[in-house]
Structures are given as structure tokens and as C-alpha cells.
Amino acid sequence: MPSPSARVPAGVQYVFGAEARLRRAIERRVLDVFAGWSYEEVILPIFDHAALFEGGLGQGRARTYRFTDHEGDLLALRPELTTLVARTVGTRLRDEPSPLRLCYTGEVFRFDPPRRGRHAEFHQVGLEHLGTDRLEADLEVLLVCAEALRALGLPGFRLVLGHVGFVSGIADALELPPEVREALREQLERRDAEGVRAALAGRAEPARVAELARLATLSGGAEVLDAALDLVKNPASRAAAAELRQVLDTAAAVGLGDAVAVDLGSVAGFDYYTGMTFQVYAPGFAASLGGGGRYDRLMAAFGRDLPAVGFSLCLDWLADAVGRAGLAERLAPPPRAEVLADEDLAGLFRAAVAARAEGRQVELAPPHAHAPQEGSA
């Protein structure tokens, strides 16, 4: 058994050197973009009451690290940050006029078996726009997200839009019981049109079921939404498709046409989403870099009933994608220090302080410096 100082628990990471510089550089650029759109940073607690987080993660998905405080209250390390922003707005910012634009950066903790790129601890940078249920807010956060990705220089990124209302509109219109909804969700998650058809079998005319199955597994551009508007009759799904259509059109009008696509079967994400959702993808990275969506009912639970929309990007994965795209050196150039040496200590520090006053990077090579012997402690 190696000594405790040598053992690292699964899922935690130590980041240093070029990788640490890159992460900070990315974080700064993204936060600068957020600030440019007037999103104000909130610094949030690392842990809070465990019950607080139960609305978001959904059953059996990510689990939290839990522990008790001295009064026996059950606490949890934060598994996401949106809930904490919502709590802040519902309590401390109760009287601030809306809309509120808030952003955050920090680690979140999820008790998941580590797999592809999913650590127990990872770093999110995100924002929330609270107080308006209008499409402008959805568009604004999409544009901010796109600008952040552009600021990193990531080529060929894509924002893939979905809408909670599209599939739930179909499910409501067919009066699906909960277990069929769950089966439908699973098959959509797999993008398996035949699986969707099997899940809906007997709930509508076979031809109708086949149509819906094809539709729910479609992704692409505006043509997907046109097909949806032709085929789907229930008002909730139609409204969802119409909203997405408007988002696409506006995105095209501001030159983001190629970067935005639609996936009607997209059902991934937090349980608290109520409207448009989106996921961020970039070439060379195997999973989504982040995502977000509209959550109009979460805030009511925190005493201030505000519609809201937001997103977060995973800093760890951004760093990976930026590295793979060969952009690391450009975003975080290796530090270039002037090495100062002088036998006279006072002279050495005078020179260093003067260099620093001019903003230059210095590294002191003090007199009698000697390299530590390898292996000596």
C-alpha cells in the first residue's frame, strides 16, 4: 500500500505548469466576455444544504458528496452552480430590479464513477440571465456563449439547440403515462427512431407514430423545424418549434448561421429546464463542452418567481479542446522572465523592484544559489 501522500483519490486532479496557465487564461477571457455583456460575478459557497440541490440533478444521475455539520444538518458539496445563483437571487438580491445578469466561476463536485473526461471535481464558468421570459434573453445568452468560444479562437464550434417543450408537447398530446415518457426519453437519448416507435406503439395511429419517431430523431438546420411545423399539431410542440425557428433566424442574421443547429430529440440536461436548451460542441472534442437552457420554474422555489435562462462551460474541457486545436500557446504564452543576478542584495532588489514597477516579469537568481540535491529532503 503506497503512503497516503502518494495516493490520489479517483476523480481529483492536480493542475500545474502550462496547463494551469492555460486554464486561467481561458477563464479570464470567458469572464471578460461575460463582463462585456454586463454580467456581474457572484462568488458562491463551496457547500450548502444537500436538499437545495435535489431539484436540479434528477434521480439517479449525478450524486453529491454529502456530510453533516455540527448541528447534524445534511450538507453537500455543490454539484452545479445555477441552484446557488437562484438561491442568491431569491434571498440576498431579493429587492434588486430585474433583469439580473450574473456570472460565476468555480469547481463543482459530483460523485460519479470517473469516465471519459468526467472527474469528480471540475470547473465551470457560466452565467444566468434572470427576470425575462422573452426570446431576447435566450438569444442574448446564446450570443454571449458564441462570443466566449470565439474569444478562445475555437474553430468550427457548434451550438445545438433543443427545446423541452417539443417532446413534452408530443408526450402530453398522446397522454403518455410516466413510464412511457421515461422509455421515450431513453430512446431519444440513443437517437434510435425504431426505439422511439416501439416506445410509442399503440399510443397513436402507426403512421403517426412513425412520423413522430422520425421527427424526434432529426437534427440539422431550419429545414428540420419546417418539417416539425408541418407535421406536429399540438400547440406546445408547435410553439417550441416556432421559438427555435426564431432563434435560428436571428442567429443567421448576426452571422452565426453556421454555428447554430437544431436537434429536436435533445432531451439531455437538468430536470429544471423548461424551454430552449443548448449544447456546445467543437471539433476534436468527443463530448459537449457545456450547455444551458431556460428554467422558468426553478426560481419560484427560492421565493422570487422569475423566469431565467443560463449556461455553463466546463473549463477542463475547454482547455482540452483548445489544446487539441493547437491554440494553447497563443492563449497562454510561456512566461518570459528576465533573470536578475547581483552579488549585492540591495542592488539586486532595487533592480527587481524597478523592473516590476515597469510591469516586467522578473526571476531572481540570488547570490550563492545552488540547485537542491536530487533525493535529499
Next chain:
Amino acid sequence: VSEVVTVALPKGRLQDQALEVFARAGVRVDPAELASRRLWLDDQRGRVRFVLVKPADVPTYVEYGTADVGVCGGDVLLESGADVHAPLDLRLGRCRLVVAGRRDEPRDGLDARATARVATKYPRVTTRWYHARGLPVEVIGLSGSIELAPVLGLADRIVDIVETGRTLEENGLEVKETLERCSARLVVNRAAWQLRGPALRALVEALRAARPGGPGDVDGDAEGDR
């Protein structure tokens, strides 16, 4: 960004069947390439590169995006829990994932035990299945010759795949319950599905037409693995 689609194929029986379906879908590999012992093969039009991997590793290659697409058994996909899309049933390698035990098992013998001991190559699926039924289980992970476990008394039951049931029979075992009907699936990396949508959806549709039984539900989709 290369336009070549990388496909992870499971080495072994399923590999040849899958290559036949790809060939019918217009993705052909030169027989000379096939005869070589290389672990990757390019199709004749240079649009698809097959990489040959261990069957249980296919979901991993696809989840990590090293391959855009993969072919894997439904049992393998289920056990892996990989976060991938699975848009198409290839109707190959059909089998059932079952709980089996000795034919001469004492009728009440198992019920009296507090915890069933189950030998399997599918620890994840097995644990989930027993726990979903509120049954305590001790899973014994084995990597082969699973049928021996109940015969030698290592385990009360096994969870394994069966095609015809002959192996079970010859070892004095029988199917007690079916967990899942499985067949080979096409799996697709999530990011690739979004970033290379048109090419991958065209491939899915070509394979749908080329799989045994063709595009329609000839012998019923209910037989797929769900």
C-alpha cells in the same frame, strides 16, 4: 478536420457479419486488406477507416471519440454504460442475456439463501437487475467458462448471453429468466453526431437498408434489445 469516418469493429465473429452489412451499404474493403493482420482497414473509396478492437472496448473507443462510430453487441453496450448514441439495430448477433441455474436446483434452495451468488461477465448489468428487484446479490466476476460456476458450486446462478441454449443444456443448466434481448447496435459518438451529422446520418440510413431484413421491421422491432 479529416472527412474520413472512423468505425470501431469488434474483432471476431461479429466483425465479418458487420463488414458484410457495410459492403452491402457500399462501404467495401479490399479482400487483400482483409487478409492482412493489420488492425485498421480502409474502404476502397477512402471514406471509412475500420479499426479492429476487442469487442468489449468498442463503446470506449466511441465514447472517447477515437472512433466516430462503432458496432457492438447489445450486451456489451448495456454492460459498458457508455454515453453514446445507439441509433440503429443492425440485426446481427442476436442473443438473450439470461439468468441461468442448474436444472436440478433444489426448488426452495435459493429462496432460503440470504444472498444469491451470481457468476457473470456482466457485473454491472447483473448488480442493477438484482437490485432493481430488491434482491441481495453477491456478484462473482469471471471472464470465461461461466457455465462451470454453478456446476462446481462457485455460484448459485449465472448471468450470461445465450443464442441457442445448447451450451447451457450440455452443462446441466437451464434459463431461469430473461433480462434482455440483445442484438448488435451501431453506436455513434455524441459530438460526431452533431458536428458531422449529414455524413453519419447518411451512413445510418445506408446501413438500415443493408442490414438483414432491410429497412422495414420484417420480423418485428419488438425483438430488438430493449
